[in-house]
């Protein structure tokens with residue numbers, strides 16, 4: 137009997153990407169997916185430290201897993217950002233864990249497991265420098281038709297609220313040719329949609345030398361290069377940074393057919409004073425200029441954002457400035473977060489300026505009400521339009537429906553139909569709209585893909601529609617609103 141594994145993923149898409157690499161690595165050494173955490177021989181917890189009370193959640197999870205280990209001898213592995221931050225503490229507080237590793241040495245997992253076999257205490261390996269680009273490692277995808285592709289790791293910015301640079305290190309980009317090669321291989325393996333990942337995709341490539349020259353962002357070039365990969369239907373990316381956002385990226389988006397009309401542009405605050413304190417070196421006017429240009433060039437584009445409420449020193453005027461930008465930008469979706477002090481960051485030291493919880497909560501609800509209204513209105517505007525959906529999965533609540541995403545990343549449910557399966561592209565007319573999703577007509581047109589056919593064949597064999605049966609679980613920080621698209625810091 138092969139040994140089995142289960143992975144619990146907390147946090148952002150970068151962690152999902154890393155989890156798919158960890159799954160791929162485990163499979164190369166003979167592990168197979170388990171049906172549940174409870175029955176797995178090995179459980180890997182991929183941790184997040186960007187927001188929330190991550191430590192308590194981790195130790196809660198590890199407490200539960202300790203019982204499992206006592207009963208079944210489960211091998212326990214902790215990886216990711218919190219492991220990178222607190223590795224030795226994890227081993228001290230939870231000595232029943234077998235392996236702790238950080239964000240830079242995912243590739244060592246097989247060796248660490250081997251070492252753990254003959255160790256009584258946790259094997260801890262944390263390294264400062266990236267050992268190998270995670271994309272160089274084998275991957276196991278959640279669904280057949282979609283893959284995460286990391287184009288850079290780390291971040292050279294130092295936003296005062298953000299813990300990422302200290303955990304993921306300075307930015308390192310992958311070569312355009314390597315990325316295009318990986319995407320071509322993915323397409324040959326049935327992928328029709330890729331999401332490019334980087335903490336700041338706009339500065340992608342500045343560290344690479346091309347024709348003897350470095351310092352230039354290559355992101356627009358990359359989008360255009362991916363535009364000519366045959367059978368690659370959709371390209372998405374996250375997250376750009378408003379400071380580095382150059383207009384050639386908007387042009388590349390508008391001109392490259394397979395790049396989806398969706399821009400996730402983190403605002404963080406609409407107050408210039410707070411943006412300065414956050415060390416986000418753009419101002420509200422610059423941000424709005426980007427919004428206006430995007431809407432002009434791609435009127436059908438979806439704009440989404442991240443906003444932090446209650447950053448130290450936030451006054452009523454600062455918050456009103458944020459509300460004003462939101463009112464004008466009319467984001468299709470906004471991810472709103474209550475400020476959470478991250479140890480070691482500059483903002484966490486501004487203790488005297490911390491905003492009272494009750495005030496933060498009131499502001500948070502006001503912002504949420506506004507952004508939800510905009511989400512609903514943006515969906516209502518689409519009623520009567522025809523939209524192309526990439527079919528994602530059967531609806532969780534209603535087996536007679538399938539769910540899919542428009543190019544603008546709106547979630548749509550439509551009646552299931554034996555003409556298509558997850559991974560296919562269908563056209564539907566939008567009939568109903570609510571804040572979080574829309575309802576589409578029976579499919580008007582169906583475009584089969586290799587992914588759809590392969591998923592259909594797997595379903596016929598009774599294998600289920602997913603490649604891997606354990607969906608990643610994001611603990612949804614208590615302060616996050618909707619989480620259809622957990623986002624990377626940016």
Ligand code: 5AD
Nearest residue numbers: 297402442473474475476624625626
């Ligand atoms: N507190 C609250 N929100 C944060 N984010 C990042 N760090 C913090 C923090 N310390 C939010 C930002 C970022 C998103 C992924 O998480 O809005 O864009």
Ligand code: SF4
Nearest residue numbers: 291295298300625626
């Ligand atoms: Fe880098 Fe984004 Fe964090 Fe700023 S918020 S430091 S750009 S990862």
